[in-house]
Amino acid sequence: MEWEIFSEKIVGYSAEIEAGKLKILKKVVDKAYAVRVIENGRVGFSAGRDLEKTIESAKKIAKISEEVLKEFPVEKAAKVDGLYDARFENISNDYIKEEYEIVTSSIEKARIANALIAHEIVEVELRNSSGAELTEKGTFSFFSVETVFNGGSGFAQTQSRKIELDIEKTVTYAEELALKSAKAEKIDSGYYDLVLMPQAIHQLFSHTLYPSLSAENVARGRSRLHIGADLGNIRILDDPTLPYGFASYSFDDEGVMARRKVLVDGKVLCFYSDLKNAEKFGLTGNGLRISIDSPPVPMPSNLIIEVQERVDKSRALIIHNFLGAHTANSVSGDFSVETLNAEFEEKAIKGTMIYGNIFELLSKIQGYCSDRVQIENTLTPAIRFRSVKII
Amino acid sequence: MFYDIREVDISSFTITLEDGAVEKPKIVNIKSKCFRVLKNGFWGVFIGDVKDDEGLREAERNVVARGDSEVERSTSRGKYEMKPKIPPWDVDVEEKIAMLKDLHKSLKVRSAKISYMENIKKFYYRDSDGSEVEYTVPRLGISIVAIEKGKTLQFLSKRLMKVGGFEKLKEVFKLTEEINKILPKLVDARSPPAGEMNVLMDSKLAGVFIHEAFGHAAEADHVLQGSSILSGKIGETIAGKNVTIVDDPTIEEFGFFPFDDEGVKAERKILVENGILKSYLHSRETAKKLKGKPGNARSEGIDFPIVRMSNTFLMPGDYRFDELLELCRNGVYLIGSKGGETNPATGYFHFSAQYGYIIRNGEISEMIRDVGLMGYLEILNNIKIGRNLNFDPGFCGKASQTVPVADGSPEILCRAKVGGE
Numbered sequence: 001m002e003w004e005i006f007s008e009k010i011v012g013y014s015a016e017i018e019a020g021k022l023k024i025l026k027k028v029v030d031k032a033y034a035v036r037v038i039e040n041g042r043v044g045f046s047a048g049r050d051l052e053k054t055i056e057s058a059k060k061i062a063k064i065s066e067e068v069l070k071e072f073p074v075e076k077a078a079k080v081d082g083l084y085d086a087r088f089e090n091i092s093n094d095y096i097k098e099e100y101e102i103v104t105s106s107i108e109k110a111r112i113a114n115a116l117i118a119h120e121i122v123e124v125e126l127r128n129s130s131g132a133e134l135t136e137k138g139t140f141s142f143f144s145v146e147t148v149f150n151g152g153s154g155f156a157q158t159q160s161r162k163i164e165l166d167i168e169k170t171v172t173y174a175e176e177l178a179l180k181s182a183k184a185e186k187i188d189s190g191y192y193d194l195v196l197m198p199q200a201i202h203q204l205f206s207h208t209l210y211p212s213l214s215a216e217n218v219a220r221g222r223s224r225l226h227i228g229a230d231l232g233n234i235r236i237l238d239d240p241t242l243p244y245g246f247a248s249y250s251f252d253d254e255g256v257m258a259r260r261k262v263l264v265d266g267k268v269l270c271f272y273s274d275l276k277n278a279e280k281f282g283l284t285g286n287g288l289r290i291s292i293d294s295p296p297v298p299m300p301s302n303l304i305i306e307v308q309e310r311v312d313k314s315r316a317l318i319i320h321n322f323l324g325a326h327t328a329n330s331v332s333g334d335f336s337v338e339t340l341n342a343e344f345e346e347k348a349i350k351g352t353m354i355y356g357n358i359f360e361l362l363s364k365i366q367g368y369c370s371d372r373v374q375i376e377n378t379l380t381p382a383i384r385f386r387s388v389k390i391i
Numbered sequence: 392m393f394y395d396i397r398e399v400d401i402s403s404f405t406i407t408l409e410d411g412a413v414e415k416p417k418i419v420n421i422k423s424k425c426f427r428v429l430k431n432g433f434w435g436v437f438i439g440d441v442k443d444d445e446g447l448r449e450a451e452r453n454v455v456a457r458g459d460s461e462v463e464r465s466t467s468r469g470k471y472e473m474k475p476k477i478p479p480w481d482v483d484v485e486e487k488i489a490m491l492k493d494l495h496k497s498l499k500v501r502s503a504k505i506s507y508m509e510n511i512k513k514f515y516y517r518d519s520d521g522s523e524v525e526y527t528v529p530r531l532g533i534s535i536v537a538i539e540k541g542k543t544l545q546f547l548s549k550r551l552m553k554v555g556g557f558e559k560l561k562e563v564f565k566l567t568e569e570i571n572k573i574l575p576k577l578v579d580a581r582s583p584p585a586g587e588m589n590v591l592m593d594s595k596l597a598g599v600f601i602h603e604a605f606g607h608a609a610e611a612d613h614v615l616q617g618s619s620i621l622s623g624k625i626g627e628t629i630a631g632k633n634v635t636i637v638d639d640p641t642i643e644e645f646g647f648f649p650f651d652d653e654g655v656k657a658e659r660k661i662l663v664e665n666g667i668l669k670s671y672l673h674s675r676e677t678a679k680k681l682k683g684k685p686g687n688a689r690s691e692g693i694d695f696p697i698v699r700m701s702n703t704f705l706m707p708g709d710y711r712f713d714e715l716l717e718l719c720r721n722g723v724y725l726i727g728s729k730g731g732e733t734n735p736a737t738g739y740f741h742f743s744a745q746y747g748y749i750i751r752n753g754e755i756s757e758m759i760r761d762v763g764l765m766g767y768l769e770i771l772n773n774i775k776i777g778r779n780l781n782f783d784p785g786f787c788g789k790a791s792q793t794v795p796v797a798d799g800s801p802e803i804l805c806r807a808k809v810g811g812e
Contacts, residue, residue, distance in 0.1 A: 016695075019616050023460060024695060025453040026436035030423065048420035049440065057418040064484055066412040093455040113618035113736065114790075146736075148618050153736035181737070189586065220410060220502045222538050222546070293419045324732040324741030329761050331538060331546045336583075336763025336810030338741035340734060351739065353765055353810035355585065391585045391810050 001059070002038035004072045004128040005051070006253060007031065008292045014118040015096045020111055022100045025093060032292045036072075043067040045295040069276060072128035073283075077136065077251045078258040082244030087163045088121050088139045099167060103145070106171035110149035110178040115171075118142045119163065124253075132255040140246070141165050147174040152181030152348070154341055155321055156199070159376065161244045177320055177341040184350035187390070192344070193316040194354065194388045195369055201305065202378035203325040204335065208358035211330040213263050214298045215273035215281040222331055224359065229268040232363040233308060236264040238272050240285060240301035247301045247377035254287035254296045263303075274298045304372075305380035311367030316384055317344045319354070333358035353391040361385055393429040393462055394450070395518035396443055397652060398422075399693045403510035406484075408491045410502055425693040426450040432458035438693055462675035463685050464520055467656055471526040471649035475556020479509040479531050482557050490563070494535065497567045500574055502538040507531075508552075516654035524654045528647065530554050530795065532784065533563050537570045541578025545760065547745060549727075552784035552795070554647045577746050580758040583811030584749070589722025590764065590807045591715055594781035596728050596744050598798030601705045602787070603731040603740040604768055605636060609662050609670075610687075610698040610789075611677035613735040620738035620768055621668060629668045630771035633708050636663040638672060638687070640701035644797035645784030648689070652696035655686040662703075674698050691792035700787060704799025708776025715777055715804045717753045723809060724748045724755055725762055728783060728798075738768040763810040770805050777802035 009031040016024040034047040035058040044062025048054040099117050119141050126134045143165045144157040154177025158170045196204065212223040213236075240249050240258035249258050254275045261284055262269050274287030274296050287296035321340035328335035334357050342349040368381035400422045407415050426446035428435045435453030437446050491505050509531040516524040532552030539545060549566040553559035592600060613619035621629065630636075640648045640657035648657055653675050661669050671681065674688035677698060688696035716724070724747055731742025743763045749756040782799040 018612070021458060022433075022456050023458055024434040024436055025455050026438065026695065027449060027453055028437075029439040029441075032421075043415075045415060046418045048418075049422055050420070053420070057420075061416045061418055064406070064413055064488060065416050067414040093453065097455060111617055113613075113616040116790075146616075146618065148616075148736050151620075151737065153618060153734060220538075221540070222502055222544075224544050293417075293421070295415045295417060297415075323734055323739065323765075324730075324743065324763065327729045327731065327741070327743035327763060329546070329729075332543050332761070334543075334761040336743065336761055338739065338763070338765045338810075350737070351765065351767075351808070353741075353763060353808065355582075355763070355810040355812065389585070389812065391808065 002071050002129045004036040004126065006034040007125045009123040010120060012118065012120040013091055013096060014116060015100060017100060017103060017112055017115040019113065020104060025096065034289065034292050036295065037062050038069050038071065041068050043069045047293045072130050072132065073255050073275065074130045074132045075251065075255060075257040077134055078241050080241045080243065080248050080250045080258060082161050083248060083250065084137045085139045085162045088119060091119055091163070099165065102167045103171055106168040107147065107175050110147040110175040113146045113148045113153070115145040116143065117165070126251070126255045128255060134251050134255055136250050138249070143167055143170055145171055145174045147178040149178040150182040152178045152184065154178035154181060157375065159246045159374065161246060180343060180348035181341055184348035186351050187344055187349050189391050191387045192390045194385045195313045195316045195318045195382050196385070197318065197320045197382045198373045198375050198378070198380050199321050200319045201380045201383060202375040203322045204328070204337070205378060207325050207328045207330055208333045208335055210300055210303065212333065213271050213300070215271040215277040216298045218271050219277055219280060224333065225268050227268055231264050231266065231268060231359065233266070233365045234264060234362055235262065235306040237262050237304040238286065238300050238302070239304055242302045245302040246374055249301065252285045252287045253289045256283055256285040256287060259285045272298050272300050300377060303378050305378065307365055307368040307381065307383055309367035311369055311384050313369050313384065315345065317342060317349065317390060355389045355391060361388065364388065393464070393519050394447055395427050395516065395654065396446065397425045397693060398515040400513040401510055401692070403508065406487060406491060406507045408495055408505040411492065411495045413488060421692060423693045425695070428454060429460060429462060430454045432460045434460055436695055460676055461679050463678040465655065466520045467522045467524050467650065467654045469524055469650065469656065473528045473554065475529055475558065477557035479529060479557050494563065494567055497564060498537055499571050500537040500539045504536045506534050516650065518654060522654045524650045526649045528554055528649070529556065530645070531557070531559065533560060533566070535566050535570065537574055539574045539578050543578055545574065545578045547574045547577060550784065552645045554643055554645065573746060576758050577760055580746065580760040583723065583747065583759040583762040583809055585809060585811040587806060587808045589719045589804065590809065591719045591722060591724045591750065591804045592802060593726045594779065594800050594802055595783040596725050597800035597803045598704065598783045599728040599731050599742050601636060601800050602700065602703055602798045603733040603742050604766060604770060605663070606700045606703050607733045608735040608738060608768065609672055611671035611673045611681055611683060612698045614671055615677055615680060618736040620735065624668050627668055628666050629768065630663055630666045631773055632666045633776055634663055634666050634771050634774065635661065635706040636703070637661055637706065638700055638703045642702045644702040644782045646701035646796040648701065651686050651688045652690045653685060653688040658684070658686050660684070672698050672700060689794045691794055694792050697790055697792065699789065699794050700796050702782065702797040702799060704780060704782065705776065705801065707778050707780050707801045710775050710777050712777060712802055715775060715802055716750065716755070718775060719750050719804050720753050722750050723759065723762065724750050739765065740767070741765050764807045766807040770807060773805065775804040
């Protein structure tokens with residue numbers, strides 16, 4: 001019998017702010033195990049807090065599995081800078097109170113409806129019957145804020161592998177959005193050039209583009225894409241080795257070494273893959289777990305979006321956030337989504353939808369119009385697209 | 392000082408059939424505790440599987456400031472155990488796999504993922520006022536995602552999810568019948584028209600409409616945050632006289648619970664009656680601050696409970712479907728839901744249908760795909776409501792927590808903005 005034991009220990013601190021006041025301070029301590037076994041070539045999976053019981057459950061369920069895997073891999077961990085910040089070990093309640101003070105002092109006219117400050121230390125261990133013994137300690141900080149002003153609202157978020165969070169800038173951005181949104185007007189339907197700000201890019205691409213670059217989806221005929229498919233003026237890298245990247249790691253959740261790869265350079269060059277699909281798509285080190293309770297599946301790490309030419313934002317509809325991006329079609333790439341914070345020629349816009357298809361949208365890229373920032377696992381500048389249907 | 396201790400033990404079993412083969416079957420057991428201490432108006436919280444005195448000490452250590460939080464103090468005592476006719480855990484795993492394989496065989500599509508899920512939640516609650524509550528509730532369900540290619544590559548997903556036992560799955564083959572009927576046409580369906588128009592929704596989509604258009608804005612934490620357009624509107628007319636909206640966790644649909652996550656006994660709550668806003672949904676804290684009734688605090692697993700919906704529905708009206716079709720005259724008939732999202736601060740919401748049809752001169756005409764809709768609360772001032780109430784199960788996300796819910800409605804006719812070509 002082949003086996004793999006994956007464990008995750010989390011120590012997390014978070015503060016919740018409601019109506020501008022610090023309301024909750026929370027500490028979480030959790031350790032859980034996820035076990036996979038290969039018995040007679042069949043893979044069984046179980047997760048729980050008790051290792052012995054979890055192993056027994058995995059062995060039991062392997063009997064009904066028809067998923068085939070030969071063995072678990074032995075690979076080294078990649079060297080990646082910025083995964084761990086030792087200062088997290090000494091986070092005090094006073095530090096989080098100071099962060100809260102920054103939240104409240106950063107806002108002037110609007111009000112904080114709610115905000116979340118979170119810091120987490122995650123210690124991962126992976127051992128398997130092939131001889132792998134890997135450990136990684138990672139740190140994660142996250143901040144999100146929703147602001148309101150006279151019937152308008154704004155949302156912004158930031159994250160880091162370091163203890164410092166850019167709270168002031170994020171609150172200021174959310175406040176600007178709320179102030180503008182309070183004066184929002186409707187605009188006529190028609191075709192407009194569009195600038196998607198980084199938050200909007202992440203929301204739209206996560207639900208329309210990224211699933212089509214999954215090896216599993218390609219293998220099962222659930223993606224429109226194939227190697228060589230033309231995606232226009234865009235380069236997309238999947239890079240788990242990016243220093244200080246929010247989705248960086250030294251080995252994936254199956255023990256495969258983290259690898260930087262170019263997924264798209266005008267044309268599709270490769271897909272992100274787990275171990276199961278590696279025979280066909282190569283070992284890319286993207287076998288990741290949605291949570292400790294789930295077996296590894298192909299998932300992207302840091303997705304770095306590169307666009308060639310710098311352009312301006314003039315006479316374009318600028319969209320900061322979407323409402324309902326998750327309802328877009330992850331298979332066809334079609335979307336019909338609502339703008340949450342948008343502006344046109346300095347005036348905020350409300351009640352607007354955009355309609356289209358992600359692959360057609362990519363063919364309309366005109367260039368980038370800001371520095372690149374990281375929003376969750378997407379690193380992107382604002383991108384300008386020509387002539388998109390606005391309703 | 393007030394404190395409470397919540398202990399949750401969830402065991403789940405999942406089988407996934409990927410293109411006919413059993414893949415990634417899993418057994419998961421989650422057990423942990425959440426300790427909350429409310430002192431000086433501030434919540435200190437600790438989550439971890441430790442003894443009670445240690446957990447409470449850790450939670451109290453997190454009381455780092457003074458605040459204005461206070462809770463409705465009430466003492467609950469009770470036990471509840473849902474005993475299904477056919478307990479899922481008594482059904483052989485081979486029988487479950489055979490059912491999934493039969494479902495797969497009955498599908499005529501390019502690719503399909505069929506998932507079976509069963510879980511049993513054991514919940515224990517006690518607080519400093521002497522409350523002691525425990526319950527056991529099983530949930531189970533089947534979801535199918537089918538993929539087909541025609542002029543476009545498309546998917547159609549259907550699911551049947553309930554509280555209770557295996558007997559609740561007896562109509563599961565209706566899911567594959569609908570997929571076989573619709574998906575081959577959906578791949579060649581045209582894009583929807585664009586603009587504001589008459590929209591006739593089936594009960595599944597209309598349920599999500601009520602959830603997004605109204606339900607989230609009625610959550611009292613949004614009211615206290617100043618981010619709900621329903622703030623200060625109790626007793627005011629916010630919808631047409633034909634609109635009555637209820638949240639009822641005691642109905643055995645997917646959003647069922649006997650006690651909420653603050654130990655409060657579940658109760659049916661009329662939120663809107665004949666167009667007048669009667670109540671918000673409340674936690675113990677929002678109930679205290681806004682003089683409401685608690686019982687709507689829920690959490691994912693053992694996280695901090697927040698105000699949530701359960702089984703939320705629009706009461707039936709008088710219109711037959713053919714009457715709604717005739718009244719619509721020209722517009723779209725939209726079916727099934729791909730989910731939605733709302734911004735309670737502005738009242739704008741967005742939701743998407745799985746597919747639909749053009750309505751021309753009161754007749755159902757050609758099929759349309761990828762239909763997104765947007766609207767705002769005022770739409771409820773002028774809707775026409777059908778007769779047949781149906782519930783659709785789903786998962787609702789809020790503040791990074793996901794809980795099972797059911798949205799219910801008859802068919803409705805309204806005007807809304809459709810995104811299309």
